[in-house]
Amino acid sequence: MSEIVTAGILVIGDEILSGRTKDKNIGYIAEYLTNIGIDLKEVRVVSDDEDAIIEALNALRSRYTYLFTTGGIGPTHDDITADSVAKAFGVGIDHHPEVVARFRTRFSEAELNEARLRMARIPDGAELIQSATILAPGFKIDNVIVMAGVPSIMQAMMDIISPKLKSGVRMLSDSVRANAREGDIGSPLRAIAAEHPDTSIGSYPFLDENSKPNTNIVVRSRDPDKLKAAMAAVQVMLAGLNVAR
Incomplete structure (x- = not known):
């Protein structure tokens, strides 16, 4: 029998834990993975806290074939997912030149401020998850897939990354x-x-x-x-x- 492929989900964001934002991503990802032969085994929700993100990320990525994260890759000060992932892997993080170039075609120099440039910061060695319709990319590093928290953007990222994932026998x-x-x-x-x-x-x-x-x-x-x-x-x-x- 083919290898059983497993996954975890890490949802990141104070707004989810406070109830202000109702998560719409877990069910979508769960059904998506089931349909391509990947067994979702665990879901965690953590706050916008670097230590909490790193601890959960390291635990889940070592336990399952893939770890999918949602949230925390936007332009604000509490969007710390990319930095936390870089620290979890022990790699550097910097503005990705390809993403910056894309931003320059979309924004004027005045608009391309520090906040927007935060979304171009990608851990070293990560593979971008982007398309013509996705402005700020997600990324994949080793077995961790980092995606947006906005459902429509997350869903587009799933479509981009799924052909590159190995899958098992469908349940x-x-x-x-x-x-x-x-x-x-x-x-x-x-x-x-x-x-x-x-x-x-x-x-x-x-x-x-x-x-x-x-x-x-x-x-x-x-x-x-x-x-x-x-x-x-x-x-x-x-x-x-x-x-x-």
């Missing part, structure tokens, strides 16, 4: 509505999971259209035959379930 999934409460199916589901170790079986409670407790069962596997076998076992279990609702 397949199937689901069924149980028409039973989660507590009624917990024990038989545990038994089915034990009998099908190469699958992941999850139960997700919700209130149905009659405001009654119900459950969706989701089975996941990289092997279509094993997925089918586990789902068949779930279907047999549900058919034999006698639960008063």
Whole structure:
């Protein structure tokens, strides 16, 4: 079987932790990675604090195949992601000549102030993530992909970088509505999971259209035959379930 490729996400920003800005990137990245065969394993959110960013970045980049970061690469004083990444890797950081040249075609000399030039500072050895429609680039250094926090820009960066990423066997999934409460199916589901170790079986409670407790069962596997076998076992279990609702 192909190598399992894993990823973590590091969300950076006081505005996320304060609740002022609602994160819209985690779910998008998670779905994007699933669709290209990369397993998202962990998400962390940290403040605009250099030590916190470096600690989390070093922990996650050593644990997973890839680490995706969002936020903190803008023009303001608290946009310190690029500097923190450079320190985490022990490399220098400076204005990237290619980015500065792009900025000079967009801004006048008066407009190209210190704040805007902050967005041109890239760690030494990093690969730019940019296109004609992205003014300030993200970058990739080793297995760390640094992206903007603005969702539309982040999404464009994902499209640019994804063809360069290695991917594994895509995780397949199937689901069924149980028409039973989660507590009624917990024990038989545990038994089915034990009998099908190469699958992941999850139960997700919700209130149905009659405001009654119900459950969706989701089975996941990289092997279509094993997925089918586990789902068949779930279907047999549900058919034999006698639960008063």
